[in-house]
Amino acid sequence: MTHEIVSVIGGKQAPNGAAYDSINPARVDEVVAQVRLADAETFASACRTAAEAQREWARVPAPVRGRVIASIGRLVEANAESLASLVTREIGKPYAEALGEVREIVDTCDFFLGEGRRLYGQTVPSEMPDKSLFTFRVPVGVAAVITAGNFPVAVPSWYLVPALLSGNAVVWKPAEYAAASAHALYRLFAAAGLPEGVLNLVLADGSATSEGLETALAEGTVHKVGFTGSTEVGRRIGELCGRHLQSPCLELGGKNPMVVMPDADLDLAVEGALFAGFGTAGQRCTSLGTVIVHESVHAEFLGRYTRAVAAATIGDPAGDVLCGPLLDHKFASRYEEYLGWIQPHHTVVSGPTGRITGDSPRGDFSGDGGLYYHPVVVDGVRPDDRLFLEETFGPIVGVTTFSTLEEAVELANRPGYGLSSSIYTTDPKSAFRFRAGIGAGMVSVNNSTSGAEAHLPFGGNGKSGNGSRQSGMWVLDQFTRWQAMNWDYSGRLQKAQMDVAEI
Numbered sequence: 001m002t003h004e005i006v007s008v009i010g011g012k013q014a015p016n017g018a019a020y021d022s023i024n025p026a027r028v029d030e031v032v033a034q035v036r037l038a039d040a041e042t043f044a045s046a047c048r049t050a051a052e053a054q055r056e057w058a059r060v061p062a063p064v065r066g067r068v069i070a071s072i073g074r075l076v077e078a079n080a081e082s083l084a085s086l087v088t089r090e091i092g093k094p095y096a097e098a099l100g101e102v103r104e105i106v107d108t109c110d111f112f113l114g115e116g117r118r119l120y121g122q123t124v125p126s127e128m129p130d131k132s133l134f135t136f137r138v139p140v141g142v143a144a145v146i147t148a149g150n151f152p153v154a155v156p157s158w159y160l161v162p163a164l165l166s167g168n169a170v171v172w173k174p175a176e177y178a179a180a181s182a183h184a185l186y187r188l189f190a191a192a193g194l195p196e197g198v199l200n201l202v203l204a205d206g207s208a209t210s211e212g213l214e215t216a217l218a219e220g221t222v223h224k225v226g227f228t229g230s231t232e233v234g235r236r237i238g239e240l241c242g243r244h245l246q247s248p249c250l251e252l253g254g255k256n257p258m259v260v261m262p263d264a265d266l267d268l269a270v271e272g273a274l275f276a277g278f279g280t281a282g283q284r285c286t287s288l289g290t291v292i293v294h295e296s297v298h299a300e301f302l303g304r305y306t307r308a309v310a311a312a313t314i315g316d317p318a319g320d321v322l323c324g325p326l327l328d329h330k331f332a333s334r335y336e337e338y339l340g341w342i343q344p345h346h347t348v349v350s351g352p353t354g355r356i357t358g359d360s361p362r363g364d365f366s367g368d369g370g371l372y373y374h375p376v377v378v379d380g381v382r383p384d385d386r387l388f389l390e391e392t393f394g395p396i397v398g399v400t401t402f403s404t405l406e407e408a409v410e411l412a413n414r415p416g417y418g419l420s421s422s423i424y425t426t427d428p429k430s431a432f433r434f435r436a437g438i439g440a441g442m443v444s445v446n447n448s449t450s451g452a453e454a455h456l457p458f459g460g461n462g463k464s465g466n467g468s469r470q471s472g473m474w475v476l477d478q479f480t481r482w483q484a485m486n487w488d489y490s491g492r493l494q495k496a497q498m499d500v501a502e503i
């Protein structure tokens, strides 16, 4: 069932380029789609097409644009199973999670369809009589949206839906290894009645994208870049945008801590650490990096955690498993490098590390032909260790101990990321003190570091992003700009600051 997919610009298939095979990471010999990768000029021309189409789209009343968003939500819902199956097949995400991911698109549409009838501006009192002041949200223009493949359909929708709703056109560049899922989502968006050129899909590699983006920024055909991916690439995009006086919306990596207090419900904490560490094979930007556990419950927590990890289901993501394969070859080899950080003096408490070949330890599946890795728990990770400081993007969790909450907060902040965080405690004082001290954009209490809901602000600080937020109403500040209007009906020239009425 291999099919070829190409970029779609202005509703038309774009010229073919270099070939790329998107594979099924559970069976690496299976090609899910043959992708044609566009060159830099094709990316730049998509931005020109979008800029042209955006003028008309911005004139469509926002409530009507909201109706298109409603149709997108309905279409995605009606095709949820097939889209989720494709996501599972292309990136190895367990089916239940893939279905949840599709659900997140519907949630996002549900939230924004009504925003078409709001997009509120304000009326503001003037310092002068017979004069009214207003604010309006205006679209930025064209958004270039560049997304990772670990959430190949939900995270793109966090950008696409609000950007389109608020009157922007979009050029979307998904990850090559998730191109088929992206293409399927693009088709659902297009089928909902978006005019041609308002949403364009460009399948391209990183270097063509950065070259094309540079041209578009210089030509003035891109006005906002939304990027989800690594800190390293985010930094390059930030530099590129900065040269053109633009601030991108960046959602980058994480090294997300989970603090376990002495009064925590340990079974709950173990369950949370299992899902956060090994769900999505540890490949969420919100995945758990390090458990920071109070020294008095460390031994008990570790015992229960390692037993839970040993019993976790790994295997074919089409089935009911916690942990499937890694996303693709590139991620697998990078993760193997990370595994190389584990020095002889590290204490791996979970059993074997590395690729699962042949029958799994429990004999319930064969790892042959898939990018499956053993889940790894390392105890006694020191705060100056790479394993403590750097994002690993794979199924590995470090464990370390603390004695006071202040120390736990200090450890939790130390890696310099700031995306998600979590504390397990039954004492509200500890929860609020942790919240106040942590540098992360998101804090969970008695819940996993991953699994944010679609209508809260999602995003990070430090190495996790530039403080911009996706999701919920906050993302509108990324895709609209405030325009101020004053209207003087006094019939004379009233000068601000100079003609202020006396009391």
Ligand code: UN1
Pocket (backbone or CB within 6 Å): 150, 151, 155, 228, 283, 284, 285, 286, 449, 450, 451, 452, 453
């Ligand atoms: C990501 O990995 O880029 O909070 C996003 C979560 C998901 C989104 C993760 N809703 O884990």
